[in-house]
Every structure is written in C-alpha cells, then in structure tokens.
Amino acid sequence: MTAAPHSEDDNLPGGPPELLGEFGEFGGRYVAETLMPAVEELARAWPKAWADYTFVDEYRAILRDYVGRPTPLTEARRLPEAVGGGRIFLKREDLNHTGAHKINNCIGQVLLARRLGKTRIIAETGAGQHGVATATACAYFGMPCTVYMGAEDVSRQALNVVRMRLLGAEVRPVTSGSATLKDAINAALRDWVASVADTHYVIGSVMGPDPYPLMVRELQRVIGDEARAQILDRIGRLPDAAVACVGGGSNAMGLFAAFVPDADVKLFGVEATGEGLQGRHAATMAKGRIGVFHGMRSLVLQTDDGQLLEAHSISAGLDYPGIGPEHAHLHATGRARYLGISDREALAATELLARTEGIIPALETAHAIAALPAVIRELGPEAVVIVNVSGRGDKDMHTVMTHLDPATLTLIEEAERGRKAARAAHQAAAGHGGEEALIVDGHELRAEGKEEHERRSGSRDGCVRPGARGEPRRPGRLPDRVRPRSQRLARADLRRL
C-alpha cells in the first residue's frame, strides 16, 4: 500500500458535516456506514491530489499524449442556417480517444486510485461509453477492472461489451430491478461495500456521494477551460451561451464550470423528454422531485411513495432517473436553464449535424444540437453559442437503424404511413409520378442516391428492416428523400420527425 497514512482524526472528513460537498440544498453523502470511511478518505485525498502539481501534471500529460487533448473548437459552417442563425462553435469531445468526454474523468480517477493504493477498479455503465473509457484507463495503467452493466443494456449495446472485454475488463450483467443503468450503479455500490479496502469505484458522472460530483466536475472542466480559452482566442470575447446535454450531467458540468462565474454567459442544459412528458422520459428537471438516491440529495424521478421510476431516453447515456446535485443547484438558483428534447427531435438532429457539418454525433449530443433553434430564437441570430459535442455517434448506429426507416430516414411507422399514402396516390394517378422527381434531381444524383439507398436499406448485408419491407426496389425508382438536401436544410428539419 502506498496510501497516505489514514488519519484517525477524521473529524474533518473534507470539512465539517455542514460542508459535506453540498451544493445549496443538494449533494451530501447518503451512503451506508460501511462506505462512509472510504468516501471520507476520497474527500480528503481528492483536494490534496488536485492541488499537487505532480498529480495534475501527470493527468494533463496523459490527456495530451494519450487522449488527444486539447480537442478542437470547430465553428459550424452550415448548421447556423438550419437553426435560425448564430455563430455556433462545436467543442469536439467526440475526437477524444474512445470517442467521448468520459475518458477525461476515468484517467483522473484511476490515477487517484493508484495514489490511494487501490489495486482494483469497478465501474457502472449504461450505454457502455463510461465502461469502455474505464476499461481503457485500466488497460493503460494495468489495473484489473470490473464493469457492471444492466442486462438490458448488455443486449442493447453488444458492441461496447465486446470493446470492454477486448480491453481486458470483466463485464458483469445486472439482472436486478429494471436491469438498466440505475441497477448497474446499485450493483457497483454493493460490490464496493464488500471490496472497499482495495477497490476504487470510478463513478461516471457528476453524481453519487460527495466528493464525486465535485471531483468529476473538476476532471471534466478541461472541456470548459479549453473552450473558454479557444473562443477568446478566436473571436476575442466570451460566448453568449454554452449548451450541453444532461443525463447525470458530467459533460455539461465540465463545460459550464469554466463559465459559471461569467454572469453574461447563459448556460443551457438539455435533458431527454423521451417519448414526451406524458409518456416515458428522463426529464428529471421538468418532472423530478427532491429525493435521496445513489448517495446524493438531488432531483429524482420517483413515485409519490418515494420509489424510483424507470427513466427512458433513446440515448442510453441520458437514461437516468436522477441528476447531478450541482445541476439541481444551478437550476434552483436560475444560473442554468434546462430544456427538453424528445427522442424524435434527437434523431432528426443527429441527421442534421451529420449533413450540415459532416459530424455524426452521439444521440446524447444530438439533444444539445436539437435545442439550438430554441436557444438562437431566444438570444437572436447574432448570438455566439458553444455546444459540447460530447461524443461521436458510431455507437448509436444500431439504434438509428432500428428507429429510422433506412430509405427515407424518417421514423419507421411514419415512413410506412407515407408509403401507403403514396401508393394510393400512385394508383389513382395510374402510373404517373415517381420517375419525374428523379429526373429533376438529375442523373448524377440518381446514381449516388441509389447507392445510398442500397446501403441504408441494408440490401447488401442481407438484413431486411421492417420499414423496407413490402416495397420492391426497382432501379430508377428511388424515394424522393434520397436527394441530397444540403441546400434546403431548415428549421423544418428539426420538426420533421
């Protein structure tokens, strides 16, 4: 053990009890007594490590040489036209090693675990991104790693399970409760209760008992610190707003942290309204009530009896019934505002960013993109906005495939309805129609469209998507929507779905 000598005088567990890492009325350390000493040890060790140049230098060097930081701040070229104007700057966390912001936190926590003399790492994961990032950090440092993942998510995110296993991590499926992210966290906490002597739990977001919300924010603030310096360098002033998606809230807190003191910079968090606030959703800000969950006091989606509700979002990373306590605090004080974006709007925004900027965002990130029209409407077409592109979309291609009709990229059931209507119209017009649209698009587009159509509809890989059925594909008769729409992207695109 290279751990710092454990102080018996723990009357100061990172501060007196009234300063238990609380953000206003949120935060705290609501864990079983067995874990309290470990949480206190972390609360003591973290600020020391963060103030220690050798620790911080090592962390920064790894971010630079291994993760690939700093990430660029890309000014969007064609996106503004589609969202009502503005100068929009994309903070490119998607370009990090492993494809998302998660790795910033994992590198820092595994470094801290080594400093504490811990020899084993555990983590929870929902979509698998945090699991992959933790497994990566553990491979880098040669630490054994166990990742808890809801059995539901294991089957939905098979690719990330393979990635974690390739990286040497053990993936343990969790079948208790709803078998999703919150249950994976429960399982990780139970492991930690039993293994606390030699194990560090790498929590993946700005949630959990103190000091995690604070520590994860500090390990992610590199996003905001870089973005702030980059925008000042680029345009000589601060942005009017910073926008990021919020599940637990780590990418948003990382971006916001640098701008919270700048009162003129508006902060917008974007949460997932899933199928709508009347249906299944993950809109903790809109629908949550104060509760105690996963070691913290925060806003929580719960029944009147104080039982947790299952969250839903098309993006597994936002599919969580709680939210980091600092976000609850920023919300309560009005420093940040929180908007809601549905599954459909997020899917549309995925396509929008892909087509306008050549960046396929994660579905989580797409929620932030989808909120831009509302932000620009409020701030005006001259506004300068930084959006955090928290991750890349490769992991979500399966989800996109199962929700969007491959031919038309509209929601499957709507595509089906549209096709029925089109067939009826076609029959009524007795053979007139389809071909003409293609002639307008011209020969080149037809060839390109055909190839694209075949790729999307899966005709080459032999898969048949539900929406592709029942419509024979004939050469020269392609759906209108296959035309590149680059010149006519508009706000309507966001409302299309």
Add this chain to the structure above:
Amino acid sequence: MLELGVPFSDPTADGPTIQAAMTRALASGATLSGALALAAEVRRRFELPIVLFSYANPLISYGPERLSRETAEAGADALLVVDLPPEHAEVLRGPASARGLGWVGLVAPTTTPARRARVLAASSGFVYAVSLTGVTGAPLDPSDPALHAGLATLRGASSLPIVVGFGVRKAEDVRALAGHADGVVVGSALVEAGQRGPAALGELVKSLRGGTLRA
C-alpha cells in the same frame, strides 16, 4: 424484536435475498402506510419491540413529521435507516426523537473510532453492529476473532445494547455471537425460510431462539 422492512426500489446495502423481497413487495403493492398498519396490528397482539427498517427516500418522501407521528401511533419503537449516516440523520432523527422513537445507528467493521463516536452520539435504543464488510446475507464467519474484538471495543465505547447482524443464518451462528452482543439480527435467512411457507419460518425462528443464551 421485530425488524419490519419498508421496501425501497433501490436497496444498495442489501444482498440478493432482501433486494428480491423488496422488489416482490413493491410489485404486490406494499407501501409505507401498509407497513405501519402491519406494525399496529402486531403491536395489538404482541409485546415485542418493533423497529422500522428502510432507506432514506421512502421515509423522507412520506414527510418526517407524519412518519414520526404515525410510527409512534402504530406502536413501533425505533427507526433504522441504512443510508442515513449521522451527518444526515437529523432530518428524520429529530422528529422521531420528539415522538419518543429510538434512532438505531450502524457501526461497520470499516468504521473509524472518530466515526464510531459520532454514530453512538446519535443513537438511542440500541446500536446495530454490522458483522461484515459487505451487504446483507453475505457469508459470515461468526467465530472470527476480529469480529469478536470489534464487538468488545464497541461494548467499551457505549452503554447502549449491541445488536449484531448481516450474514447470520442459523442457530450455531447465533450461539457463536451470543456472548459478544445483546442481540442478533437475522434477515435474509428468515426471508428465504418464509418463502418456503409459515411452517418453515416458524421452525427456523424456534431453532434460532435455541441459539440464544436465555433460550
């Protein structure tokens, strides 16, 4: 003594048996007011002490004042809330104490002396000694000298009765622990026996009682 569990959807300190029991209870409509009604029913028929065991969220959500009043009215004696360490306990402990209810603090094998003092200062009724570093129902060596030494230290630090639990399953376990504590908590093993029917449950309780000194 009866430890009456109020189910919570996310019981992070409990092992598979209690988790599954809570999930079943919630699925069949169990509520806090239902548990209080059950406590009142038990109280009408038996003299034994009743401790309401749960997690913070369902209890706080019910309203600390209302919870304390109705718990006292039902005739229960104390609250045991596993995820409310002394630092955060006041929200429930205050109103509970005002109604004459006890507050059962937990001391774990990982608890440092300074923390132990904090837990004991907040406790009344008895103190719950967690026998192992883990969740409920985990394997326990009831003859572990380190466990006995821990209980002895706790005894020296407090005048409160000490009740030991986690992983206690059978009469031999009770016998091994009986000289080191004032009481023993059996949870998971009783839930498992209960699933085999009332007869099996009665059988196990009788056998466990046989392990106590005063049997």
